[in-house]
Amino acid sequence: MKNAQVKIEFRNVSKTFIQKETQKVHVLNNINLSVYENEFLVILGPGQSGKTTLLRIVGGLESPTTGEVALDGREITAPGPDRSMVFQTYSLFPWRTVLGNVEAGLRFKGMAKQQRRQIAKKYIELVGLNGFETAFPHQLSGGMKQRVGIARAYANKPVVLLLDEPFGQLDAQTRMLMEKEIIRIWEEEKGTVVFVTNNIDEAIYLGDRIVILEGKLPGRISGEYKVNLPRPREHTDIEFLKLRKKIFNSTELIL
Amino acid sequence: MSQLLSLNTEPLASKTLFEHLWASIHRVLIGWAIGVSIAVPLGIFMGLNPYVRAIVKPVFDLLKPMPPISWISLSILWFGLGEESKVFIIAIGSFVPCILNSYNGIRLIDPALYDAARMMGANRRQEIIEVGFFASAPAIFAGLQISLSIAWSCVLAAELVGSRSGMGFIIILGMNQSSPALIIAGMVVIAITACLISVLMDRLEKMVCPWKRELPQ
Numbered sequence: 019m020k021n022a023q024v025k026i027e028f029r030n031v032s033k034t035f036i037q038k039e040t041q042k043v044h045v046l047n048n049i050n051l052s053v054y055e056n057e058f059l060v061i062l063g064p065g066q067s068g069k070t071t072l073l074r075i076v077g078g079l080e081s082p083t084t085g086e087v088a089l090d091g092r093e094i095t096a097p098g099p100d101r102s103m104v105f106q107t108y109s110l111f112p113w114r115t116v117l118g119n120v121e122a123g124l125r126f127k128g129m130a131k132q133q134r135r136q137i138a139k140k141y142i143e144l145v146g147l148n149g150f151e152t153a154f155p156h157q158l159s160g161g162m163k164q165r166v167g168i169a170r171a172y173a174n175k176p177v178v179l180l181l182d183e184p185f186g187q188l189d190a191q192t193r194m195l196m197e198k199e200i201i202r203i204w205e206e207e208k209g210t211v212v213f214v215t216n217n218i219d220e221a222i223y224l225g226d227r228i229v230i231l232e233g234k235l236p237g238r239i240s241g242e243y244k245v246n247l248p249r250p251r252e253h254t255d256i257e258f259l260k261l262r263k264k265i266f267n268s269t270e271l272i273l
Numbered sequence: 274m275s276q277l278l279s280l281n282t283e284p285l286a287s288k289t290l291f292e293h294l295w296a297s298i299h300r301v302l303i304g305w306a307i308g309v310s311i312a313v314p315l316g317i318f319m320g321l322n323p324y325v326r327a328i329v330k331p332v333f334d335l336l337k338p339m340p341p342i343s344w345i346s347l348s349i350l351w352f353g354l355g356e357e358s359k360v361f362i363i364a365i366g367s368f369v370p371c372i373l374n375s376y377n378g379i380r381l382i383d384p385a386l387y388d389a390a391r392m393m394g395a396n397r398r399q400e401i402i403e404v405g406f407f408a409s410a411p412a413i414f415a416g417l418q419i420s421l422s423i424a425w426s427c428v429l430a431a432e433l434v435g436s437r438s439g440m441g442f443i444i445i446l447g448m449n450q451s452s453p454a455l456i457i458a459g460m461v462v463i464a465i466t467a468c469l470i471s472v473l474m475d476r477l478e479k480m481v482c483p484w485k486r487e488l489p490q
Contacts, residue, residue, distance in 0.1 A: 170393070
């Protein structure tokens with residue numbers, strides 16, 4: 019992986035939010051991080067560690083106060099079609115059907131109806147939602163909503179996929195199923211993935227590499243682990259558990 | 274009841290019941306359409322643009338607590354006893370709930386929906402059309418509904434003062450003729466009409482916003 023090409027690079031990134039004109043909240047402190055091409059990187063940190071902000075900076079929804087983030091060597095200043103995001107709260111358009119949600123990005127691009135239907139259908143099938151094309155989001159379960167979120171993100175053919183605690187609102191069973199699904203989809207679609215979570219098991223199950231963000235603001239990187247386990251991984255595999263213990267011990271103060 | 278039925282055939286002040294009812298509905302529709310077509314865009318601009326908000330909001334906050342009926346005297350002085358003064362009252366009455374709902378509909382949109390649209394490559398115009406329009410549609414529609422029922426009560430109040438037609442006039446006529454039956458007949462027709470209007474608006478809303486159930490309110 020070290021020889022692989024750097025896809026996203028954080029250089030001395032800090033972020034301070036200003037609340038109510040005077041109050042400053044220091045969210046990220048001096049983040050230096052490289053994400054490699056086709057890597058599944060997990061950012062693991064407790065609540066209030068700035069991990070969502072980190073992801074939103076890559077997405078272009080926030081800009082760093084100091085430092086910069088570059089994608090393929092070009093500084094990120096705004097959202098772009100090369101990046102897609104899957105949100106914790108789904109953020110589907112309630113007024114659009116499953117099909118309408120998945121093809122929304124293609125419609126923004128001005129793609130012809132026939133063509134975007136075709137692409138949307140392909141991704142709806144990929145996430146296993148055939149037959150639900152005309153359903154509205156409120157008719158779907160949480161897991162299905164997030165499948166739409168994933169299909170919607172991939173339909174735009176991003177270079178980098180950003181996932182912000184995508185399974186945080188799901189029950190444990192559905193969550194494990196969705197973890198399996200995201201790996202299956204990723205192995206089919208490839209590409210660079212940055213996945214944010216507060217769950218150690220999820221991080222080890224998914225990641226090629228895990229970056230730990232320390233709790234309590236401002237967030238900073240306090241560790242990094244490579245996960246060299248073959249996929250599909252088993253939550254009860256002895257190596258899995260060893261790594262889990264290692265991460266847990268080194269970060270128990272903050273999680 | 275018999276009086277109510279006989280009104281259909283026996284004209285009052287040279288108009289049958291339906292002609293009176295139509296006179297009221299006609300005024301409501303015109304006044305409401307005028308009020309709404311000013312209020313909705315203004316409310317939307319207020320929600321989207323802080324400068325528009327800074328100019329409109331203080332004026333509007335001043336007007337908001339005034340009952341529309343308190344404009345009656347002024348409107349008669351300005352527009353006389355004709356249709357214009359009644360339409361004006363109705364427009365004022367429709368205006369307030371409509372602008373308020375449009376403004377809040379835009380303002381209370383979940384910012385995560387804008388984020389989602391931006392991440393999918395929407396430009397500012399597409400963001401406003403896709404997210405702003407659709408996400409606020411149920412609230413704007415609710416504003417239209419409220420303002421229509423207010424418009425209906427405004428027309429009656431307006432017709433109580435110096436009018437020769439309409440349902441409000443029938444009630445006043447009933448009072449002048451000491452005829453409770455006529456008054457009650459008028460009230461029944463008014464209630465049925467209001468009821469029909471709201472059922473119709475509900476239907477229309479389900480057609481226009483089929484996803485509405487999902488929105489937390």
